[in-house]
Amino acid sequence: MPGTDLVRLRLALTAFFALDGFVFAGWVVRIPAIKEQTGASASALGLALLGVSAGAVITMTLTGRLCRRYGSHLVTVVCAVLLCLSVGLPPLTHSVLALGTVLLLFGAAYGGINVAFNSAAVDLVAALGRPVMPSFHAAFSLGGMIGAGLGALVAGSLSPARHLWGLAAVGLLVTAVAGRALMRCEPLTPADAGRTGQDAPRRPDRRTRALVIVFGLIALCTAYGEGALADWGALHLEEDLGASPGAAAVGYSCFALAMTVGRLSGTTLLERLGRTRTVLVGGSTAAAGMLLGALAPSLWAALLGYAVTGLGLANLFPVAVERAGALAGAGGVATASTLGYGGMLLGPPAIGFMADWFSLPTALTSVAVLAAVATAIGFATRHVRAE
Numbered sequence: 001m002p003g004t005d006l007v008r009l010r011l012a013l014t015a016f017f018a019l020d021g022f023v024f025a026g027w028v029v030r031i032p033a034i035k036e037q038t039g040a041s042a043s044a045l046g047l048a049l050l051g052v053s054a055g056a057v058i059t060m061t062l063t064g065r066l067c068r069r070y071g072s073h074l075v076t077v078v079c080a081v082l083l084c085l086s087v088g089l090p091p092l093t094h095s096v097l098a099l100g101t102v103l104l105l106f107g108a109a110y111g112g113i114n115v116a117f118n119s120a121a122v123d124l125v126a127a128l129g130r131p132v133m134p135s136f137h138a139a140f141s142l143g144g145m146i147g148a149g150l151g152a153l154v155a156g157s158l159s160p161a162r163h164l165w166g167l168a169a170v171g172l173l174v175t176a177v178a179g180r181a182l183m184r185c186e187p188l189t190p191a192d193a194g195r196t197g198q199d200a201p202r203r204p205d206r207r208t209r210a211l212v213i214v215f216g217l218i219a220l221c222t223a224y225g226e227g228a229l230a231d232w233g234a235l236h237l238e239e240d241l242g243a244s245p246g247a248a249a250v251g252y253s254c255f256a257l258a259m260t261v262g263r264l265s266g267t268t269l270l271e272r273l274g275r276t277r278t279v280l281v282g283g284s285t286a287a288a289g290m291l292l293g294a295l296a297p298s299l300w301a302a303l304l305g306y307a308v309t310g311l312g313l314a315n316l317f318p319v320a321v322e323r324a325g326a327l328a329g330a331g332g333v334a335t336a337s338t339l340g341y342g343g344m345l346l347g348p349p350a351i352g353f354m355a356d357w358f359s360l361p362t363a364l365t366s367v368a369v370l371a372a373v374a375t376a377i378g379f380a381t382r383h384v385r386a387e
Helices: 003-028 031-038 040-071 072-086 096-129 135-154 160-183 206-239 245-264 265-295 300-314 317-355 360-380
Strands: none
Touching: 003 072, 003 096, 003 135, 003 160, 003 206, 003 245, 031 040, 031 096, 031 160, 031 245, 040 072, 040 096, 040 265, 040 300, 040 317, 072 160, 096 135, 096 317, 135 160, 135 265, 135 317, 206 245, 206 265, 206 300, 206 317, 206 360, 245 265, 245 300, 245 317, 265 300, 265 317, 265 360, 300 317, 300 360, 317 360
16 A cells, blocks of 8 residues: 555554544533433442443454445444444433433444444554554544543533534534545455555464453453543542542643653653563553542642543553554454453443442552553563564
8 A cells, every 4th residue: 555545544544543532521421411401329320331231242352344344444333423423422312221222322423433443553563563553542632522521511511412412513523524534445465565465363272362352451450441431530539639620620630641641751651662672661550549539638739640540541552452462463452352351341331339338549559550450461572472
């Protein structure tokens, strides 16, 4: 594929990563308002959020086949349209059951687009020959920061319905522009990606499959923290530390900003430190930051903890997905991405149950525990190389 086409493809994929973060953040900063609207308890809200998880997991298991049949570019565009339309549905609900039902659709679109554009991005990374995967995830974080910041500005003046349907309109406009550019680019083939032979063995051996799952567990542990802070971070600041709705929304914005900074510098960090040191430093930093964010007695200390956590988690997910792809090609990417986003989507319901059993601050410390687990896995797999 010519260099200009690779640049066009990279820009289009970057736009979809940013759109995904923008729409998702717009939803999560309005969760406290939706919780009040439906009269849900913490555990009931956790069950409703399980609709996002269920929809995403079901779609993720099918998206790989859809990408092989129709191409990852078309699947990305279709899922983006569904994502934008479904984000406006939660404010229209007035019961936990109705909320869980519409979140099932939202989760299906969210899961599908994430697997589709990650698969396309990994092939593009191989074609470019540089570890630029963090730059795509930086776009997701940047979109999340903008979406959360916008939510903080309008939380006190716009209803959730007007806010989220406004996001839907913006998202559909971006999809129309970026989707047109993406559909003009042919999906990359193994030859385009600079590989010799097959993209990946049709049937990876048992050791390879096990290692892919291990790297998927790193993605799961780190994405769990992203999901937890997205869905429960603002609620913790508002209910436990007495923050206003606008100030509480700033919490996720701080987290997303820190992740954006970390991922923008991710390529340089990987080239200088290597993958193993990046995982060890990042996981340790995230664990310390989340302990501060969950247990700090003041708003500003908690916001600092959220930011430190974002810096630590920033590059762990991209590294895990890239290493899985190096071992098992597209199949490895799909497995690691599914486990990772499963952690992001299954974490919030788990936090909800733990919040009811113990307290929300105690439940959020589980993010620090899993960041430490990811660090340990990174150290244990430091000598693994792709064949």
